[in-house]
Amino acid sequence: MIYQRRAIQRRLNELRDVLDGEAVDKLVERLNRADKDRVAAMWELVVLHGLSKCGLLQSEVALESLRRPDIFFELGALRLTADVTAVSDEGLDKDNPYSELSQLIEAAKNKLKLPMGGLDLRVRSKHERTKRGVRTVLLLPPRGKLQEFVRQTIEPQLRMQLNAGEFPLSISIDDNDIGLDITIDPTKSPYNSASFAAYDMPSIKDRNPLYSALKAKAEQLRGAYGITGVIVGDGDCVALSGRSTSSDQLSTSQIVEEFFRQFSSVDFVLLLSVRESRHGWMPFQAPVKQNDASLFVRPECDARAELNTLFQTMMEHFPKPVMMPVNGALRAREDTYDLGHHGGYSMRGSDVIRLGLREFMEIFAGLRSLQDNGARNVDAARKSPQKPSHLQAVVLSNLMAGRLPISIEIIKTDEDDNDDWVEIRFGKIDPAIAPLR
DSSP: OOSOHHHHHHHHHHHTTTSOHHHHHHHHHHHTSOSTHHHHHHHHHHHHHHHHTTSEEEOSOOOTTSOOOSEEEEETTEEEEEEEEEEOSHHHHHHSOHHHHHHHHHHHHHHTTOOSOOEEEEEOEEEEEETTEEEEEEOOOOGGGHHHHIIIIIHHHHHHHHHTTOSSEEEEEESSSOEEEEEEOTTTOSSOEEEOOOOOSOOSTTSSHHHHHHHHHHGGGTTOSSEEEEEEEESSOHHHHOOOOOTTOOOHHHHHHHHHHHOTTOOEEEEEEEEEEOOSSOTTSOOEEEEEEEEEEOTTOSOHHHHHHHHHHHHTTSOOOOSOHHHHHHHHTOSSOOOOSTTOEEEETTTEEEEEHHHHHHHHTTSOOGGGTTOSSHHHHHHSOOOOOHHHHHHHHHHHTTEEEEEEEEEOOOTTOSOOEEEEEEEEEOTTSSOOO
C-alpha cells in the first residue's frame, strides 16, 4: 500500500490505547482483506492515529440520526465530527476497460502460440457533450462483452493472418461504437503498450468520483456535533493527483465549491494524497514522496485557522509514503506481501556480502535460490532467460576456495522499510573443505 506494513502496525498498536478494541479490530480486518477498501482503511487509520496525538478522539459516536461518523474530536473549544473515505477512478476504469481488453488479447496470443509481449493497443475516443459539460469516453465494447468480442472478432483475424504468413499482425476497427488499432510484433519488445485519451479528467462539477464520494458522506453528517467535515484519501483518483493535462479539466477547488453550494451539512473538506518531487539534478536520483493535504473550508465557518493548525499537526504523525496512490491501490488488491530487498545486495571485497533478510530466509527454506535474482514469480523467472547472479558467483567462489562464514549479522531497519539485511562475513580458508597446506 502507500505506507509500509510496519508503520501501519505501530499505529494500530498505539490506537488500541485510545479507542476500544472492537473499533481497531474492524480496521485490522479491512486492512487484511485484499480489495479496494484496504486503501480506505489505511487512510482512516493514519487519520485516527494522527488526531489521537492532537486531542481527545472518539470513533463512531452515535448521532440522533443513529449514524456513527468515523471521528468525534475535541481540542479546547474546538469540536468536530468527520467521516473518512477514499476516492478512486475505478468506476471510470470499468466504463473504459482498456486494461481488460489488453489482457484478453494477450490471452488470445498465448492460445495462438505467439511469444509473450509485443502488443501495441491504440484506443480511439469520443466526446459526449451535455448541458453540464463534456466527458471523454473510449470507443470500446462494453465490459461484459469484451471476452465475446475478442473470441469472435479479434482472435479469428489473428489466426487468419498467421495462416497467411503475415507479420507483424495488424487489426484496425473503426465504427461508431468501437475504435481500435492493434499491432502485434513480439520481436520488437517483450512488453505490451497501450495509448488512449485521458477519460478520467474531471470536466463536470457534480459528475466525477470526488464529488460522488463527498455527496455520499454529506447525508451522514446531518445533525452532527460541532464543525463537520469529510476527509478524503487518494485511492488512485486523478482529481486528487495534482496532474492537469487539459484546460477543460476542473480543479479540486471548483468541485468542492460546488459540493459546498449543494450541501450545507459539511463545513470543511480535507483532501489527502502523495506528491513526488526530485531533489538535486542527478537523473538517477529517485523522486522523494511526501504526504500532501488540501483543506477547503466553507466561507461561513470561522474555524479555518484552528482547522489548518490541527491538520498540519495531525500530518506530522503520518508515516512516510513509499508508493504513489496509483501503485498503492494496485498492491492493495493483491493477497501477497510486497517484495523486500529481493535482488538487492552489497559487498565489501569478496569476504563480506549483504542481502535482504527475507530473501535469505526464502533461500534457506528452499523457496528460491540466488540465481533467481529476487524475482517475485520464481517459476516464471526460471522459464525466461536469466542473467548470471554475481552474488551467487561470489558465494560459490568463497565455497570453492574453502572459505566458510564466520559470522552472520542481522542489520535492522526502521518502520519505513519492509525488510532487514543479513550480513555474512567469510573467514580464512578452512582445511575442513580445502587441501591441507
